[in-house]
Amino acid sequence: PRSYRITLLPGDGIGREVVSVAKDVLSLAGSFEGVKSNEKIHSIEFRFREVPIGGSALDSVGVPLPEETLTAAKESDAVLLGAIGGYKWDANEKHLKPETGLLQLRAGLGVFANLRPATVLSQLVDSSTLKKEVAEGVDIMVVRELTGGIYFGNPRGFGYNERGEDIGFNTEIYSVPEIDRIARVAFEVARKRRGKLCSVDKANVLEASMLWRKRVTALASEFPDIEISHMYVDNAAMQLIRNPKQFDTIVTNNIFGDILSDEASMLTGSIGMLPSASIAESGPGLFEPIHGSAPDIAGQDKANPLATVLSAAMLLRYGLGEEQAAKRIEAAVANTLNKGFRTGDIFSDGTTLVGCKRMGEEVLKSV
């Protein structure tokens, strides 16, 4: 059998519960190709290794990204993360914040391309706060630059200005190679989708955005089959609400991508359903649900595990090239929703309310 090493990073809050479900689904999706004298043929074999990150790493080891964790992640074929953060660590200094662990992991793995689908599933269209006719059929992929820009730019910090006043500052910065590689990923993604790419920037104000627009425009000639457009970030924030169906693939920088991908995901009304993939030039990718650690419902078997399950599908597709197994998971999720099973966040009248574990069991039945 093909064999892969998977690093599991449950993290904080509901992370443990949802990763546990996704791990089982992943195993089963890989295991089944046929049956030979009562024995399953393991077409894909996974070796899992679980290591700490975020708040739980802070509690156990004192840092948000232990060296052991980064090494394990780097040595594996793909990384599946639950969620990080919680009130407990909110007041921590920067280098002791759970979030810092995640940023260090992204940088350490070099996962510069973050793919965030925002898809309104027909079974869940009523969960959206948008009118049905606006939400129906929305299918957007946000390609967010993840290891550059203002998140990582230097200089940054605290200091004094010429008037002796306390200041805080950060640097938004992009180089041509950084822009080019994320733009190429986005053009390729658009090509596998509906062939439309919208690049979002603030080129009417920011030099970093002017360079961004210039490079995306230049690269467009290499992708004549892709319909490229440019939009200012403020307008994009509006258009996502006015008419989200105008978008196919969106490419943008780290901070605009943070904001717009979350906005896009909320259009679906079911962020408990949305996965993400973060891809490097080489080496393992990082796969995680877009939702947070939801400390208020952690440990209560209430979390929706489907975003993490669908992240496992992305792991198979983008991380390991195992398209068939990816599809098996996605079909199992659709089937489970069709049967009417819902966790609390997507529950509506006439459906069957289940907890995190039970939802996992139902998906397993459909794999």
Added chain:
Amino acid sequence: PRSYRITLLPGDGIGREVVSVAKDVLSLAGSFEGVKSNEKIHSIEFRFREVPIGGSALDSVGVPLPEETLTAAKESDAVLLGAIGGYKWDANEKHLKPETGLLQLRAGLGVFANLRPATVLSQLVDSSTLKKEVAEGVDIMVVRELTGGIYFGNPRGFGYNERGEDIGFNTEIYSVPEIDRIARVAFEVARKRRGKLCSVDKANVLEASMLWRKRVTALASEFPDIEISHMYVDNAAMQLIRNPKQFDTIVTNNIFGDILSDEASMLTGSIGMLPSASIAESGPGLFEPIHGSAPDIAGQDKANPLATVLSAAMLLRYGLGEEQAAKRIEAAVANTLNKGFRTGDIFSDGTTLVGCKRMGEEVLKSV
């Protein structure tokens, strides 16, 4: 009569049409306090001076903010702007962009506090793409810092990194006095509204945001009657769609305010209705609709003048302290909508479609 000097900056595209309507409404709203032997009592007198800005200034004078314009604006009691920009100047270099003229004007006037209401009018609730029960009653005021942050931070520009690669960069920077003065404005605004203030930042990643949060938290003790909360910008972008009614007043930095105020405005479904006010520590304020110059419908008598008319009301309230005249304008707009008059952008079945001029005439009838 009380007398004020008003600088009119029609700008580009539909700017001219909508400012022309707003000027007439402003005049009439000021003029009428009673009638004495067939003569109107001019309670407020306006002296208008029209000067160029943006693309039209580029075409006529060669710069987006002529000195004469800034001087006229500074010497007046309030400035009313239409809109700036257009395809024609989109490829211009930075210092020759219409937008640069607007940024120079904001900096020149020192209008650091930008107030952007996003109100769903009951007459127009159907224009929203949100479900009626979500949109109904939304009434948010975004207080955006307008003369600092990444829009104006130095260093900025183009250059090379240590690997010799071309780069573009900008600096996000805030000082304590800058944060304090915008936060104070926001607390005061919240006090006159429903007493809730949400400060939006990215303090889990950016130092500039950490300082922002620290100062807003410190100042909160001066406003014990205000319920203060903090939210990350990505979450705010989601919550605005999930449940906009949770917000009363929002305060945030320049770039996040640019994005979130546009997002909030689109929740109303009628950005042709939304005004804004930009206030300085002393000196004239700048009042403008939040919509753009809409070059595609410019000169066709199709524009909705109500956002500019309502900006004139904000000019009276926040710029001149003329609350009564401000209310007169707002009531006239409500009355005109109640009679069923609509421009194309807010038209719906059963209402009366009118052009920009006619809409202006109808408002005048109701003043």
